[in-house]
Amino acid sequence: MPIPDSMESRLAAIRERIAAACARAGRAPGEVTLLPVSKTFGVEALRQAMALGLRRFGENKTQEMRQKAAQFGTDAPQWVMIGHLQTNKARDAARLAAEVQSLDRIELARELDQRLQKEGRALDVLVQVKTSPEPSKFGLDPACLPDFLRQLAAFQALRPRGLMTLAVQSDDPQAVRACFRSLRILRERLREDGFQGLERLSMGMSGDFELAIEEGSTEVRIGSALFGARSYPAREPGAA
Numbered sequence: 001m002p003i004p005d006s007m008e009s010r011l012a013a014i015r016e017r018i019a020a021a022c023a024r025a026g027r028a029p030g031e032v033t034l035l036p037v038s039k040t041f042g043v044e045a046l047r048q049a050m051a052l053g054l055r056r057f058g059e060n061k062t063q064e065m066r067q068k069a070a071q072f073g074t075d076a077p078q079w080v081m082i083g084h085l086q087t088n089k090a091r092d093a094a095r096l097a098a099e100v101q102s103l104d105r106i107e108l109a110r111e112l113d114q115r116l117q118k119e120g121r122a123l124d125v126l127v128q129v130k131t132s133p134e135p136s137k138f139g140l141d142p143a144c145l146p147d148f149l150r151q152l153a154a155f156q157a158l159r160p161r162g163l164m165t166l167a168v169q170s171d172d173p174q175a176v177r178a179c180f181r182s183l184r185i186l187r188e189r190l191r192e193d194g195f196q197g198l199e200r201l202s203m204g205m206s207g208d209f210e211l212a213i214e215e216g217s218t219e220v221r222i223g224s225a226l227f228g229a230r231s232y233p234a235r236e237p238g239a240a
């Protein structure tokens, strides 16, 4: 038995909740990946999580990702960029990230592609879509998605794999669910329109991942439920 309230016990509890949500939705638990979000937590916490078998970690600032990456050698984990990425930070992302889930504009795609070509690398990307009316949210307007994906095809170092969203911050589960559902429906429409390779839906965080799974999430991004409370607000802290 893991020690109560250890990272191990929190991870086990999250996995159980993922499995239960999958069962409710008639999905296999293997359809949903856990992306631990390590932003604000130090390398100690990362090593602890790695000892539990976790290998990919979400970060929302390139500077923090770079500082952490410098403390690993050949045992480095995979870094997944999930925060708003300024165009002038594309180089760091192109060098360090295994994946970018916050692609939301064509200038960023262009810059990432150029940097990746220089590095001789390619990158999996998810397009971040705005599914809530809150003004502070980053993400592409859903109406722009088809055009955006068509333009992305020109960037050979970028491999679009799906969509990502943050739900509205609300106590009303129906409002939160509606955001997740709209992302799934968008993906279905894109598939019907012939867009391929959009297998992934990254949606759901510590406070809402079960709703996201019920609405079709293939990847939940979990920070505080695994690592503990952060000392600053959870939503888009990189947004300033």
Ligand SMILES: *Cc1c(COP(=O)(O)O)cnc(C)c1O
Residues within 6 Å of the ligand: 037, 039, 060, 082, 083, 166, 204, 205, 206, 207, 221, 222, 223, 224, 225, 234, 235, 236, 237
């Ligand atoms: C911080 C963050 C998360 C994780 O948030 P928690 O509420 O701690 O699980 C997920 N996605 C994004 C984009 C984030 O910035």
